Amino acid sequence: MISPEEGLERAAAFLSASSKSWKSSDVRTMPDQAFTDGMRLIVPYDHVDYLDHGRTDMRLAGNLPVAVDLVTGHCSFISREEAEGFMDRDLL
Secondary structure (H helix, E strand, O other): OOOHHHHHHHHHHHHHHHHOOOOOOOEEEOHHHOEEEOOEEEEOEEEHHHHHHOOHHHOOOOOOOEEEEOOOOOEEEOOHHHHHHHHHOOOO
């Protein structure tokens, strides 16, 4: 088992590595918006210009949060269906 704090660190590292090939890789996790769902930590992220400077034109749309398995530490992006389920529950 890993702690939520370690989960946040793993999510940030996963996002950093995953976003290197993206057109705009200047993204960062949002630890204050993270939540647990069962044994997973769900960590949203957005563009740094939106997070740090409030530039709404840089806010990402359709990005899927990082999920960290708190048992194994494995990270992945959630599916669109999972995101819709979290939105239905007002978690995203």
